[in-house]
Amino acid sequence: MENAGFIEVYGKRDRNAERKERPARTCMIPNNQITLLQNGCVYFPAVEAAIDRAMNEIYLETYIFENDNTGRCIAEALRRAALRGVKTHLLMDGFGSIGLPKTMVDNLEAAGVRVLKFRPKTSPWTLKRHRLRRLHRKIVVVDRTIAFVGGMNIIDHMDIHGQTSTRFDYAVSVEGPLVKEIHDSARRVWSRVAWTRLPPGWDEDNDRQVPSIEPKGSMRSAFLVRNNIRHRRDIENAYLQAIEQAQDEIIIASAYFLPGLNFRHALLDAAGRGVRVVLLLQGLMDHRLLHSASHALYGSFLDAGIEIHEYRKSMMHAKVAVVDEHWATVGSSNLDPFSLLLSMEANVVVDDARFAIELKHSLERAIEAGARRINENSWKTKSIKLRLVSWLSYGVVRFMIGVAGYAPGKKSGQARRR
Known part of the structure; x- marks a missing residue:
């Protein structure tokens, strides 16, 4: 079901059932x-x-x-x-x-x-x-x-x-x-x-040349989309497959981060089996409600040993990930309900050590030069009021998107997410 991700607001989801639905692996093209x-x-x-x-x-x-x-x-x-x-x-x-x-x-x-x-x-x-x-x-x-x-x-x-x-x-x-x-x-x-x-015949002058399939390199990669027809969970599934198979390290950079229960459990499970999990998230407030809602997830992640870094040097718009220095993805899909359940998105997945290490090093430089790590102890000392506001924001966001299909924002009631 397209909006299954919102069920978690009211009850538990069957994680095992959803895992069975996911394909065994992403089809990579060499x-x-x-x-x-x-x-x-x-x-x-x-x-x-x-x-x-x-x-x-x-x-x-x-x-x-x-x-x-x-x-x-x-x-x-x-x-x-x-x-x-x-x-x-x-x-x-x-x-x-x-x-x-x-x-x-x-x-x-x-x-x-x-x-x-x-x-x-x-x-x-x-x-x-x-x-x-x-x-x-x-x-x-x-x-x-x-x-x-x-x-x-x-x-x-x-x-x-x-x-x-x-x-x-x-x-x-x-x-x-x-x-x-x-x-x-x-x-x-x-x-x-x-x-x-457009009027009929708009594409009659469009030739039918066969696209080039000549080898240009040695990288295995895939093009994944998310839409509301046949590919509702392809991008999320690729993330989950990579996270579940991770053995050493997961680095995720996401400008808007409010994943569903399955995704969160996958990250917690990975951290529990000794995988280093690093999240690079937006540190500058772009949209107040979404920013506050994402903070509701910090406590459980920090308790599990997951590193959270907030990028503050400039506005962060990245939507990328690297797993075990060989699997990587770059694209338009954030890890939030808008991208995972509503919008049309497109990502490229690359299975190549050289590419993955290049992206990893780029993210590490960004963390070192422009991010601030969230400390578990300091986070726990946040006032109950602030933590309550975060959880209320989280509930409001998921309720309004899942039930009413309406997201508040600037001026007109909508905000352009970049």
């Missing part, structure tokens, strides 16, 4: 080259360069497309591509990109860019669960030969007022056979949205 891209200063130039090299086709999906320096830069690259005859598709979320001015969309369309919005109706007064089923994926596919997947929206990474360091985030570039999986997924999502918005 012969790929996966390159880690940290922060926008690396990611956006790589995306722009790929767009400028495009000869046939581009698909770009994003939750937020902002009218700022980064947004205008990527928009111009898309315009240049369309003007030279590249079939250019831009799909953005109707709520995440609600502030994008019509003039920018008009300029893109005038150049030949096909622009669509996913669920454009965003009335804050319509209390329906489908409002939270957003397009949260961040994907770029160029000429079916290179793809980018990760957590970065099309937005300046210095956009937070007073921020002195760039937003902390990750993505990957993908070359090799896995690009076909990413391309096919992007095209399917675009086609489903276009079917209701």
Whole structure:
């Protein structure tokens, strides 16, 4: 059941039954080259360069497309591509990109860019669960030969007022056979949205060239999505499989962290069998209610010996993990009810020691330079009032999402989660 994760508010869940539902292992595709891209200063130039090299086709999906320096830069690259005859598709979320001015969309369309919005109706007064089923994926596919997947929206990474360091985030570039999986997924999502918005025959000029499957490296990897049709738990299941098989170390960085009971027990079980478990979480308050709700989980984790570090150098937007220095994932999926049970998400999983160690070292540097470890003793001395507020926040978040399908936020009753 899609919203089974919310049952824990009212009663216990059958963990063994859910484990039986999970597939034995993630299907990995060999012969790929996966390159880690940290922060926008690396990611956006790589995306722009790929767009400028495009000869046939581009698909770009994003939750937020902002009218700022980064947004205008990527928009111009898309315009240049369309003007030279590249079939250019831009799909953005109707709520995440609600502030994008019509003039920018008009300029893109005038150049030949096909622009669509996913669920454009965003009335804050319509209390329906489908409002939270957003397009949260961040994907770029160029000429079916290179793809980018990760957590970065099309937005300046210095956009937070007073921020002195760039937003902390990750993505990957993908070359090799896995690009076909990413391309096919992007095209399917675009086609489903276009079917209701564009006139018949919109894709008749789309050639049927076979995507490249030439080996580009030696990495085994998989492309996983979460949607409300056939892949409701694929990303969560991949995490759980890796956690349950961990022998030495688990490092998870998640900007929004409010996992379900099964996920929490998997982490506690891992710590109980001697695995080092490290959580790198948001330290700067982005959304007060979610921030407070995540604190409700700290006590049991600290009691089990799990390390909790809060990143405070800048806004953290990462959604990545490394297990036993060989399994890693990078993508758009947070570990909270929005991502695990409602939104459309996309992650790349990599089974490669060199890649995993590179990501691990990057996370360790971030922890050392920009995070503060939560001390178990100091946490226990927190006032009963503060702990009570955390648990009340936790209950409110899960109740409102699971029952009413409504999440409070800034001003209009919603907040754009990045």
